Amino acid sequence: MKIDSIQNGIVIDHITAGRGMRLYELLKLDDLDCSVAIIKNVVSKKMGKKDIIKIDSSTHIDMDVIGFVDPQATVNIIRDGELIRKRCIDMPHELTNVIKCMNPRCITTTEQELDHVFRLTDPENKIYRCIYCETKAERKY
Amino acid sequence: MRSVLDIVDLSVEELEELMQTACDIIDNPEKYQEVCRHKKLATLFFEPSTRTRLSFEAAMYELGGNVISVSSAGASSAAKGESVADTAKTVSCYADIIAMRHPKEGAALVASRAATIPVINAGDGGHNHPTQTLADLLTIYREKGRMDSMTIGLCGDLKFGRTVHSLINAMSRYENIRFVLISPEELKVPSYVKKDVLQRKGIPYLQTTDLETAMPELDILYMTRVQRERFFNEEDYVRLKDSYILTPQKLENAKKDLAIMHPLPRVNEISVAIDDDPRACYFKQVANGKYMRMALILKLLKEAGTI
Numbered sequence: 001m002k003i004d005s006i007q008n009g010i011v012i013d014h015i016t017a018g019r020g021m022r023l024y025e026l027l028k029l030d031d032l033d034c035s036v037a038i039i040k041n042v043v044s045k046k047m048g049k050k051d052i053i054k055i056d057s058s059t060h061i062d063m064d065v066i067g068f069v070d071p072q073a074t075v076n077i078i079r080d081g082e083l084i085r086k087r088c089i090d091m092p093h094e095l096t097n098v099i100k101c102m103n104p105r106c107i108t109t110t111e112q113e114l115d116h117v118f119r120l121t122d123p124e125n126k127i128y129r130c131i132y133c134e135t136k137a138e139r140k141y
Numbered sequence: 142m143r144s145v146l147d148i149v150d151l152s153v154e155e156l157e158e159l160m161q162t163a164c165d166i167i168d169n170p171e172k173y174q175e176v177c178r179h180k181k182l183a184t185l186f187f188e189p190s191t192r193t194r195l196s197f198e199a200a201m202y203e204l205g206g207n208v209i210s211v212s213s214a215g216a217s218s219a220a221k222g223e224s225v226a227d228t229a230k231t232v233s234c235y236a237d238i239i240a241m242r243h244p245k246e247g248a249a250l251v252a253s254r255a256a257t258i259p260v261i262n263a264g265d266g267g268h269n270h271p272t273q274t275l276a277d278l279l280t281i282y283r284e285k286g287r288m289d290s291m292t293i294g295l296c297g298d299l300k301f302g303r304t305v306h307s308l309i310n311a312m313s314r315y316e317n318i319r320f321v322l323i324s325p326e327e328l329k330v331p332s333y334v335k336k337d338v339l340q341r342k343g344i345p346y347l348q349t350t351d352l353e354t355a356m357p358e359l360d361i362l363y364m365t366r367v368q369r370e371r372f373f374n375e376e377d378y379v380r381l382k383d384s385y386i387l388t389p390q391k392l393e394n395a396k397k398d399l400a401i402m403h404p405l406p407r408v409n410e411i412s413v414a415i416d417d418d419p420r421a422c423y424f425k426q427v428a429n430g431k432y433m434r435m436a437l438i439l440k441l442l443k444e445a446g447t448i
Contacts, residue, residue, distance in 0.1 A: 105245060107225065107243070107247040107248045114224075132250055133266075136333065
């Protein structure tokens with residue numbers, strides 16, 4: 001399968017196989033006008049299988065989202081067909097308005113304008129908890 | 142602005158300081174009768190409560206202060222759709238300190254971020270209720286004369302019981318504490334409490350459904366009510382509400398210096414026949430709660446530079 005290389009844009013590489021769609025959703029790539037390719041289950045020497053997302057535009061990407069979904073992913077910035085920067089991602093300390101608290105008893109369910117904020121409480125197990133009710137963030141993968 | 146939303150917002154040293162202040166208030170009440178003169182406590186209670194609200198109000202009056210109050214969501218602008226943050230900002234213009242109870246978890250945090258005066262969490266849904274834990278800690282201290290080296294039995298609804306989670310958190314900070322967690326299968330302590338608090342700190346604990354077998358080893362027995370308001374399903378509540386009822390017979394094998402505690406209100410989980418047993422401490426807990434709230438109000442107002 002061949003996907004054209006991009007001239008100016010972003011390639012999110014080394015995504016754990018199966019998490020590409022979740023990243024696509026949380027990064028709201030559906031809202032972009034440019035070409036976006038999600039390539040699933042690409043053969044990888046290092047990972048066995050991986051997902052890749054190619055975005056054919058120099059848009060802003062929320063690194064915190066990538067750090068939350070898949071901190072081992074890398075972000076490559078492409079200009080004029082050249083790789084100008086490769087970024088590894090850290091797990092963010094806090095996530096604001098990326099995911100919603102699913103606890104029906106949480107104050108965020110009634111205070112509509114309140115930010116949904118999750119804090120990294122257990123880096124070893126990648127556990128984020130709602131700062132208001134301490135409910136664990138659900139990971140849909 | 143310093144607020145107290147969770148018992149772990151207070152260090153062990155601060156807990157010790159609050160307990161010493163509370164004991165001094167008990168011994169020398171006249172010394173504290175005017176310390177909050179012309180200061181106002183706002184009690185914002187968006188969920189029914191008798192003892193917590195009255196305890197806060199009594200605490201402020203005994204410090205010589207005044208109280209302004211919202212006693213239900215229906216009687217406030219919350220009924221018109223006002224946000225917790227706006228309510229907190231507004232009340233900051235009228236009062237010097239807020240005590241707030243709200244049915245939603247995290248409401249006190251939202252209020253504390255918006256308010257310009259200290260906020261005390263008087264219960265946010267099933268989440269935290271730090272001043273109940275302050276009452277519990279002072280009761281343990283006054284009954285046992287120490288805070289370390291004891292086996293604490295927690296019995297009843299250990300899943301939704303916020304007082305239980307706070308007490309586990311608070312007592313886990315003292316040396317040589319062991320917990321016996323007694324509950325029906327459906328109401329066990331949530332795994333995150335076990336994992337994040339007990340296992341992480343290496344605190345020994347036993348989970349059981351059998352109160353009578355556990356009884357002889359307990360220094361503290363902390364009973365809780367199965368709370369109807371925490372269930373979405375009435376059937377589950379009815380099935381579980383009578384799981385543990387403490388009777389004089391069940392105390393036959395208990396230690397002579399056991400302290401029986403309960404955050405109250407009780408329904409039927411402690412027989413009234415136990416009320417006259419010298420080991421029953423739950424009404425002392427109520428009194429201790431007021432003294433600890435007095436100590437906390439004093440501490441926060443001093444830190445805010447209000448008194």
